[in-house]
Amino acid sequence: MFVGFDLTFVKNILILGTGVIGTFWGHALTQGGHRVCHLLRKGKPAPTVPTTVKLAFTDRRNVKQKAKQYAYAVETDWTTIQGYEVVIVPVKHTQWRQAVSDLKPYLSDTTIVLVAGNVWEDDFHFLDEQLGGRYLFAFPHFGGAMVNGTLKGWLTKHMSLGFGKTPDSVIGSVRELFAQSGFSPTVQPDMRGWLLTHFAWNAGILTQALHDGGFRRMTRSWQSLTTAYKRVREAMQVAQACGVNIRQFPEGRKAFRPLWWNALQTFLLFLLPGMAQSADAGRDDAEWAAFGRKIAITAHRYNLTRKHFTHELPA
Ligand SMILES: NC(=O)c1ccc[n+]([C@@H]2O[C@H](COP(=O)([O-])OP(=O)(O)OC[C@H]3O[C@@H](n4cnc5c(N)ncnc54)[C@H](OP(=O)(O)O)[C@@H]3O)[C@@H](O)[C@H]2O)c1
Numbered sequence: 511m512f513v514g515f516d517l518t519f520v521k522n523i524l525i526l527g528t529g530v531i532g533t534f535w536g537h538a539l540t541q542g543g544h545r546v547c548h549l550l551r552k553g554k555p556a557p558t559v560p561t562t563v564k565l566a567f568t569d570r571r572n573v574k575q576k577a578k579q580y581a582y583a584v585e586t587d588w589t590t591i592q593g594y595e596v597v598i599v600p601v602k603h604t605q606w607r608q609a610v611s612d613l614k615p616y617l618s619d620t621t622i623v624l625v626a627g628n629v630w631e632d633d634f635h636f637l638d639e640q641l642g643g644r645y646l647f648a649f650p651h652f653g654g655a656m657v658n659g660t661l662k663g664w665l666t667k668h669m670s671l672g673f674g675k676t677p678d679s680v681i682g683s684v685r686e687l688f689a690q691s692g693f694s695p696t697v698q699p700d701m702r703g704w705l706l707t708h709f710a711w712n713a714g715i716l717t718q719a720l721h722d723g724g725f726r727r728m729t730r731s732w733q734s735l736t737t738a739y740k741r742v743r744e745a746m747q748v749a750q751a752c753g754v755n756i757r758q759f760p761e762g763r764k765a766f767r768p769l770w771w772n773a774l775q776t777f778l779l780f781l782l783p784g785m786a787q788s789a790d791a792g793r794d795d796a797e798w799a800a801f802g803r804k805i806a807i808t809a810h811r812y813n814l815t816r817k818h819f820t821h822e823l824p825a
Pocket residue numbers: 526527528529530531532549550551552600601602603605608609610612626627628650651652653654655792
């Protein structure tokens with residue numbers, strides 16, 4: 511039974527990998543006074559020299575210290591997982607199954623797992639089955655990319671937390687943990703709905719960017735921008751078919767604003783220096799395509815008409 515934890519003591523936090531979101535949080539939680547370690551993939555050798563990353567992102571949190579670099583404390587021994595109170599899993603939506611299956615044998619009864627990233631319908635059941643009531647979702651409302659060993663992008667104080675099964679005391683402790691590190695987490699009463707709506711939003715935008723060869727090209731073409739938002743609407747209808755009241759969420763409402771309005775806003779946003787480059791630096795064609803494939807599979811299951819997500823479906 512999880513009852514939360516006492517934050518008067520320094521927490522031992524393990525983060526899977528040294529990816530973009532894991533590095534943002536690793537840096538911020540270290541600043542907050544916690545002991546953070548990054549666990550490398552099974553079989554990945556420990557680095558022979560200390561690994562550091564330059565920090566060149568815009569920090570919009572209200573913190574006084576601004577570090578120029580972050581030195582990763584790295585762990586390669588998976589049996590040490592039991593010594594951590596909190597394990598953060600910030601992986602791509604195509605990586606949940608492998609990452610959680612790898613982790614599960616090493617988790618202690620009291621480890622709290624934070625599932626930190628995009629999740630679609632098919633993964634909720636899997637996560638429940640594998641992790642039971644010991645996990646909650648933590649979604650970053652910030653982002654960026656690694657460019658030649660430098661972390662770029664935008665770190666904000668915003669993040670969403672939630673899940674129905676973990677006791678409120680655990681959500682409260684995790685919220686406080688992040689608050690100590692300059693974040694202001696919002697507890698989402700319907701985190702599943704929030705995640706499905708957000709996934710649908712991403713699926714629309716990322717599949718159009720993939721089609722156009724990246725954000726730089728997509729955001730220079732009015733037709734591509736408006737098509738991106740047609741895709742977003744189609745994906746939202748799939749989220750709705752999954753039982754989500756999409757209008758309850760800002761992205762679900764925004765999807766049905768006039769196409770020209772959404773296109774214009776995105777065009778203007780991408781005039782920000784570095785925005786398109788940062789989005790393209792995080793390009794992962796296989797992952798972006800998988801957003802579309804997952805939407806297509808679910809649309810097919812609910813017999814929804816597909817104009818944009820016309821992927822070949824697995825037999
Ligand atoms: N990047 C953004 O701007 C952003 C913004 C908001 C939300 N998100 C969401 O946040 C999540 C993380 O995104 P990200 O950009 O941080 O991804 P990322 O940079 O690709 O990082 C993923 C990390 O997880 C590690 N990993 C994956 N499977 C593993 C396993 N089985 N065992 C050990 N390590 C494993 C990877 O290790 P290797 O290096 O060995 O592959 C990598 O270090 C995604 O769901 C994404 O959609 C991202």
